[in-house]
Each structure stands twice: as structure tokens, then as C-alpha cells.
Amino acid sequence: MTNNPFNTQIALVTGANDPEGLGYGIARELIEYGATVYFGCRLDTQVQALAEPLQSFGTSARAIQLNVSDPESITRAFQQIESEADRLDILINNAGDGANCSALNETAGQWDRIMTANARGPFLCSQAAARLMLPRKYGRIVNISSQAASVAIMNHVAYSSSKAALNMLTKSMALEWAPLGITVNAVAPTYLMTPGTRPHLEQAEFRESVLARIPVGRVGSIHDIAHAVRFLSHPDSSLITGEVLMVDGGWTLA
Numbered sequence: 054m055t056n057n058p059f060n061t062q063i064a065l066v067t068g069a070n071d072p073e074g075l076g077y078g079i080a081r082e083l084i085e086y087g088a089t090v091y092f093g094c095r096l097d098t099q100v101q102a103l104a105e106p107l108q109s110f111g112t113s114a115r116a117i118q119l120n121v122s123d124p125e126s127i128t129r130a131f132q133q134i135e136s137e138a139d140r141l142d143i144l145i146n147n148a149g150d151g152a153n154c155s156a157l158n159e160t161a162g163q164w165d166r167i168m169t170a171n172a173r174g175p176f177l178c179s180q181a182a183a184r185l186m187l188p189r190k191y192g193r194i195v196n197i198s199s200q201a202a203s204v205a206i207m208n209h210v211a212y213s214s215s216k217a218a219l220n221m222l223t224k225s226m227a228l229e230w231a232p233l234g235i236t237v238n239a240v241a242p243t244y245l246m247t248p249g250t251r252p253h254l255e256q257a258e259f260r261e262s263v264l265a266r267i268p269v270g271r272v273g274s275i276h277d278i279a280h281a282v283r284f285l286s287h288p289d290s291s292l293i294t295g296e297v298l299m300v301d302g303g304w305t306l307a
Contacts, residue, residue, distance in 0.1 A: 058288045059087035063138045065130075067093035067121055067178060068148025072106050073248050075197070076147040078275035079282050083143070084113045086283060091134060093119035093148060121148045121174030122166070131181040140189065143286045144182040146175035146196045146219075151212040164211045171215035176222055183226075183235055190234035193286045196223050197278070198241040200301040216241075220297050227295030236294035238285045243301035245273040268303035 064083050069076030069092035080090045092107065094100045094116055103116040115137075119130040134141055150170035152163055179194050186192030201209050202216035220239055227237040244250055244263050254260045254272060264270060281300050284290060299305055 057087045059083065059286075062088040062142040062286075063091075063134070063140050064088045064143035064145065064286070065091040065093060065117075065119075065134060065141060065178075065182070066145040066147055067119055067174075068095070070094040070096075070099040070103060070116075071248060075245065075247055075275050075278060076145070079145055079147060079279045080114070081110075082276070082279035082283050083145075083286065084110050088143065089113050089115070089138070091115050091117045091130075093117055093121075093130070095120045095148070119148075119178075121146075121178060122150075122169045124177055127174070127177050127181055131178075131185065135185055141182050141185040142189075142191065143193045144178060144195070145282055145286070146178055146194070148174060149197065149215075151209070153208045154211065155208050156210040159211055167211040168215050168218070171212070172218040172222060175219055176226075179222075179226055179237065183230060183233075186235050187233060191288075192230075192233075192235035193288075193290070194226070194235065194237040195282050195285045196237070196239040197282075198223070198239040198297055200241050200243050200299065200304050202241060202297075203299070203305050223297060224295045231294050236285075236291060238290075238293060238295065239297045240278055240281045240285065241297050241299050241301065242278050243267060243273050243304050245275065245278065247275065266304050267301070268306065271302065273300060273302065 066076050066080040069080045080092050083090050097118050100116040100118050107114040120126040150167050198219050199216040201213040202220050223239040
């Protein structure tokens with residue numbers, strides 16, 4: 054696409070190893086609008102598995118090993134991006150973790166695992182990204198949050214708490230980095246039809262209970278979120294920072 058600012062942009066999307074998942078869909082959307090995108094994969098085997106699927110994108114797509122729960126892995130990944138691309142314009146913090154568990158049965162280990170993936174990981178990735186963005190005084194960071202950060206959902210105590218932490222992380226980094234040309238925002242989806250949620254949403258009783266909470270009458274799609282992420286990643290969104298964009302079909306209105 055000519056005269057498209059994304060044509061010169063380098064992006065990283067964490068948690069982008071699954072061709073049917075949200076991260077991959079976001080990465081594909083950015084590529085379709087001209088960006089060169091690193092697909093973050095937690096495991097080396099996932100990097101290898103993406104070699105064939107990414108061929109259709111040509112040189113615009115690159116797989117990279119990046120485990121957001123491992124600080125050393127984060128350091129290596131950003132050093133690789135700096136070495137290969139010499140810059141980073143867009144970071145999408147999509148990788149995360151979760152579990153359905155009651156507050157009474159939540160373990161310290163599970164709590165720490167979810168908090169590490171959903172809050173500490175995005176912070177360390179954002180910190181590393183900002184250091185690459187500073188020389189050009191330009192950057193876009195978008196965190197994938199959740200409606201569960203704003204409304205209580207049964208058996209999601211650790212997940213909801215971690216996403217609430219991510220929302221405040223978004224605002225705090227946005228405040229600090231606004232004078233540096235770096236915007237930081239979040240997108241908060243409702244239930245999406247993804248490989249992780251499909252088994253639950255295909256159960257009639259559960260699906261009906263979810264749809265009863267969504268005024269627009271449907272669950273979200275990967276494109277719904279990818280479109281919102283692309284909007285916040287665009288250079289023209291420079292006056293938007295510290296915001297949590299609800300993409301929830303109205304769930305949190307009531």
C-alpha cells in the first residue's frame with residue numbers, strides 16, 4: 054500500500070505462534086497494512102513450526118523466540134530485533150496466561166505464574182521496547198487486557214487481578230513516556246472465539262450465559278480486536294495514550 058505509514062514500521066507481537074490465535078491474527082493484520090512483524094513464540098519448536106505458515110508473508114514476517122515469563126528470553130529477543138532491524142516502532146503485548154479457579158482453591162504458584170505472564174512480562178517487554186523507541190522519539194505500545202479487569206467474573210480471581218494490574222501499568226507507562234513520543238494503550242476484549250475458548254463457547258449453556266451479558270448479541274472475533282489494535286498502533290493515534298479501549302459489545306456498560 055503506497056503512502057501508508059505502516060510500510061516503514063517494525064512491529065513485535067508477543068504470543069503469536071498459533072495461526073488460529075489472537076496474536077497471530079493481530080500480526081497478520083499489521084502485515085496486511087504494510088508493517089514488518091516479528092511473531093513472538095514462547096518455544097523454539099513454535100518458531101520452527103511457523104516457518105512454513107509465514108512463507109506466504111515473505112520478508113514481512115519473522116518468527117522469534119520470546120517467553121515473556123523469562124527475563125533472559127526477553128533480553129535476547131529484543132537484542133535480536135535491534136541487531137536485525139535496528140529499531141522497533143510497535144509492540145503488542147498479547148502473550149498471557151490464565152486459569153479457571155475459585156479464590157478458595159487458587160494456589161500461590163498459579164497466582165505467581167499468571168501475574169508473571171500478564172503483568173511482569175508486558176512491563177519488561179515494554180521497557181525493552183521503549184529503549185529501542187527512544188532514539189526516534191516514536192513508538193506505539195498496545196497491551197491486550199480484558200473486560201475481566203473491569204467487572205468481576207466467577208473463578209477468575211488471578212486472571213482478573215493480573216489484567217487490572219496491566220491496565221494501571223498501561224496508564225503509568227503512558228504518563229511517563231508521553232513526552233518521549235511513545236503512546237501506551239490497552240484493548241480489553243470480551244469473550245472471543247479462539248482455540249482456547251471454543252470448547253467452552255460450543256457448550257450451549259455456557260454460550261447462552263455469555264451472550265446474555267453482551268448487548269450486541271455476539272462474542273468477539275479476532276478481527277474485532279486486530280482492528281482496534283491497528284487503530285491504536287497508527288501514527289495518527291498520537292493524541293491517544295493511557296486509554297483502555299473496551300471491545301466488549303457492551304458487557305461492561307451495566
